[in-house]
Each structure stands twice: as structure tokens, then as C-alpha cells.
Amino acid sequence: MKGANKKIIIVGAGPVGCYLGQLLKQQGFDPLLLEEHAEIGRPVQCAGIVGRGIFEETRFPISQKSIQNTIDGSHVHFNGSSFVLNRGRVAYIIDRAVFDQELSKGLRVEFNTHVQQVSQIKSGFILKTNNGEYYADLVIGADGPNSRVRKSLEFSSDMKLYRGYQYRIKLEPRHQNMVEVHYVKPFSLFTWVIPEGNGTVRIGTISPNPYQELNGFIEKIGYKGEVLEKNAGAIPIGTCQLVKGQAALVGDAACQIKPITSGGIYYGIKSAELLAEAIKENDLGLYDRRWKEEFEQEIRICLLTRNVLENMDDNVLKKVFTYVKDNATLIEKIGDFENHSSILWSLVFNPRTYPTIGSLLMGMAKNPKFILRSLLRSPR
Numbered sequence: 001m002k003g004a005n006k007k008i009i010i011v012g013a014g015p016v017g018c019y020l021g022q023l024l025k026q027q028g029f030d031p032l033l034l035e036e037h038a039e040i041g042r043p044v045q046c047a048g049i050v051g052r053g054i055f056e057e058t059r060f061p062i063s064q065k066s067i068q069n070t071i072d073g074s075h076v077h078f079n080g081s082s083f084v085l086n087r088g089r090v091a092y093i094i095d096r097a098v099f100d101q102e103l104s105k106g107l108r109v110e111f112n113t114h115v116q117q118v119s120q121i122k123s124g125f126i127l128k129t130n131n132g133e134y135y136a137d138l139v140i141g142a143d144g145p146n147s148r149v150r151k152s153l154e155f156s157s158d159m160k161l162y163r164g165y166q167y168r169i170k171l172e173p174r175h176q177n178m179v180e181v182h183y184v185k186p187f188s189l190f191t192w193v194i195p196e197g198n199g200t201v202r203i204g205t206i207s208p209n210p211y212q213e214l215n216g217f218i219e220k221i222g223y224k225g226e227v228l229e230k231n232a233g234a235i236p237i238g239t240c241q242l243v244k245g246q247a248a249l250v251g252d253a254a255c256q257i258k259p260i261t262s263g264g265i266y267y268g269i270k271s272a273e274l275l276a277e278a279i280k281e282n283d284l285g286l287y288d289r290r291w292k293e294e295f296e297q298e299i300r301i302c303l304l305t306r307n308v309l310e311n312m313d314d315n316v317l318k319k320v321f322t323y324v325k326d327n328a329t330l331i332e333k334i335g336d337f338e339n340h341s342s343i344l345w346s347l348v349f350n351p352r353t354y355p356t357i358g359s360l361l362m363g364m365a366k367n368p369k370f371i372l373r374s375l376l377r378s379p380r
């Protein structure tokens with residue numbers, strides 16, 4: 001391992017910063033994490049649904065102590081119509097605070113330390129915090145959607161922040177092991193109902209006004225129960241520069257979020273593995289290159305799909321939903337919880353679906369404004 005004596009500072013002790021910290025420790029480094037909160041994992045800003053792979057395919061074993069429930073599929077709703085996707089044991093519901101706390105065990109973390117500014121000096125970086133200044137040879141921004149490292153060091157990005165709001169409610173769910181997703185506008189305005197287990201559900205919305213939308217949804221559907229907890233947070237959707245000299249971003253700080261579901265834990269964890277490998281090789285450029293090989297195409301296809309759907313007329317959206325509903329068994333068969341472009345490709349290349357795609361394209365072509373808006377907002 002090269003450069004073992006390097007002073008490495010990771011800003012942010014969320015799941016991705018902690019996982020990276022564990023990998024670096026495994027490799028013989030001694031990273032320091034700076035965390036603005038007084039404890040790990042709180043406040044929770046997450047619905048806590050993760051694919052099974054997160055506990056099976058990682059380089060550092062992630063404790064299963066946080067698992068609260070198992071998910072066997074979803075009920076998908078749009079405009080009064082719905083369908084079911086059955087996929088046995090496809091995901092887990094986790095207690096995010098416990099998940100993060102387990103990941104942080106044994107790491108060197110300075111709490112109540114808010115990084116205000118990162119400045120590059122000749123040989124490294126000075127991090128200005130409310131607790132004084134820190135020096136680092138290598139600085140990693142794992143500090144979430146509003147990353148101070150990203151802003152201070154002027155990493156370029158092309159992203160939009162979406163907002164999420166969620167209640168944990170004491171309530172028996174309609175489905176014990178199935179998630180409900182209610183789309184108003186795929187994938188930028190939707191509500192989820194997640195059975196946490198033990199007679200508790202998580203109901204949350206992503207939308208420009210998630211608080212109002214969520215309360216409206218709960219009232220409409222008639223859910224009544226004691227609110228145990230309220231969670232709110234931001235979701236960065238887009239693309240971002242990953243490496244600048246001896247600084248790098250990872251996780252939400254780097255927009256490593258699935259554009260279709262807004263899940264970020266898996267991508268963040270997998271990206272941290274690539275970053276740890278690059279640090280071991282003393283070549284941060286390797287992180288940038290490997291990340292592009294592994295994720296860039298997937299993210300760009302999903303961003304494009306998201307942009308197209310966000311700009312679509314409701315009538316065409318209804319057709320798209322019917323089309324997806326008619327092909328639900330295909331999605332059940334080939335759907336991958338972490339990789340969504342495989343579903344898009346298999347739908348596009350299925351000859352049975354050509355007539356539907358043809359009429360969709362005709363419908364879109366009649367609306368030049370839509371094409372213009374989609375192209376202008378497409379990721380570069």
C-alpha cells in the first residue's frame with residue numbers, strides 16, 4: 001500500500017463516509033471522519049429500503065442488525081390504475097440509524113465538527129470548522145447532498161435537489177411484505193408506503209412540496225395513527241465531477257443516486273469501494289475512470305428516462321403506465337433492484353411491445369415542445 005502515512009480526512013460520517021473509512025482502515029490507513037452531528041445516524045433522512053445485495057456483495061461485511069422487514073415486491077399505482085410486481089425477498093427494510101451506527105464501529109470520528117470551508121494549500125488542504133482547523137493531504141467529501149467540500153473546492157456539477165418528507169406512523173399496513181408506490185409524476189412526484197414491521201409504516205413523498213403532498217395523500221387515503229417520527233431530506237439528482245487533485249467526492253455529495261427510485265445507499269457503497277481501491281493505488285484518477293465504466297451509462301440512461309417522463313403529457317403517461325403494466329411479468333423476470341436500465345432495454349427490445357412504442361413515439365412527435373424540453377434538460 002502506497003502513502004500509508006497520508007493524513008486522510010473524510011467529511012461526513014453517513015453510511016458512505018463510514019463504509020469508506022472501514023475500507024481504508026482495512027487497507028492500513030488511519031482516516032479521520034469529521035461529523036457535524038453529535039451522534040451517528042441521526043437525524044434519519046431515509047425510507048430505509050435497500051436491495052438484498054447490500055448485505056451480500058460488499059468488501060467489508062455490513063452487520064444485519066439493522067434489518068427490520070423483508071420485502072417481496074410492490075403495488076404500483078398511477079391515475080386510478082395499479083399492478084403488482086412479485087419478487088420474493090428482493091429487498092430489506094432497515095433501521096437507518098442502526099445501519100449507520102454499525103458501519104461506524106471502530107472508526108475515528110470527531111463529532112459536533114461542522115466543516116465550513118476547505119481551502120487548498122500547496123501541499124494539501126486546510127479544513128476550517130467550528131472546532132478549529134484541520135490539515136489533510138487527501139480530503140474526501142462524503143458530506144451529503146449539500147456538500148460543503150463540493151462547494152468549497154468548486155467541483156463542477158449538473159444536478160437538481162429534490163425534496164423528501166416522511167412520517168413513521170403506528171399503523172397496521174395493508175401489505176405486510178409489499179411496498180406501495182403511488183405515482184403522480186414518475187419519478188419526481190410520488191409517495192411510498194413501506195411496512196416497517198411491528199405495526200409501523202413509513203409513508204413518504206418526493207415532490208417539490210413534499211409536506212403538503214404527503215398530508216394530502218394521507219387524508220385522501222384515510223390513514224390514521226400516531227406519528228412516531230418525521231423525517232425530511234434532499235435528494236441530489238444529476239451528475240458531478242468526482243475528483244479534483246487530491247480531493248474526491250463520494251455518495252450523495254457526488255450525486256451517486258439512482259435517478260429512477262432516488263435510492264443512494266447501494267451506489268454510494270459501491271462507489272466507496274472504487275474510491276478505496278484508487279486511494280490504495282495512490283491514483284485518484286482510477287476512481288474517476290472505474291466509476292465511469294461501471295455507473296455512468298446506467299445513470300445517464302435513467303436520467304434521460306426521468307427527464308422524458310417529467311416532461312410528458314398526462315395522456316401519454318397513461319399509455320406508458322398501461323404499457324408497463326402489460327409487461328409486469330417481464331419486469332418481474334429480468335428486473336434488477338439496483339440496475340434499472342436492464343428493464344428499460346428489455347422493454348424496448350421486446351418485439352411484442354413495438355406497436356405500443358410506435359404509438360408512443362407518434363404521440364411525442366406531435367408535441368415539439370416536449371421534445372425540446374426533454375433534450376434541453378437532458379444530462380450532458
Ligand SMILES: Cc1cc2nc3c(=O)[nH]c(=O)nc-3n(C[C@H](O)[C@H](O)[C@H](O)COP(=O)(O)OP(=O)(O)OC[C@H]3O[C@@H](n4cnc5c(N)ncnc54)[C@H](O)[C@@H]3O)c2cc1C
Nearest residue numbers: 012014016036047048049115144164233251252263264265
Ligand atoms: C426522504 C428520503 C428517503 C430516502 N430513501 C432511501 C431509500 O429508501 N433507500 C436508499 O438507498 N436511499 C434512500 N435515500 C437516499 C439516502 O438517504 C442517501 O443516498 C444516503 O444517505 C447517502 O449517504 P451519504 O453517506 O452519501 O450521505 P448522508 O447520509 O447525507 O451523510 C452525510 C453526512 O455528512 C454529515 N455532514 C454534512 N455536511 C457536513 C459538514 N459540513 N461538516 C461535517 N459533517 C457534515 C451529515 O451530518 C451526515 O452525517 C433517501 C433520501 C431521502 C431524503
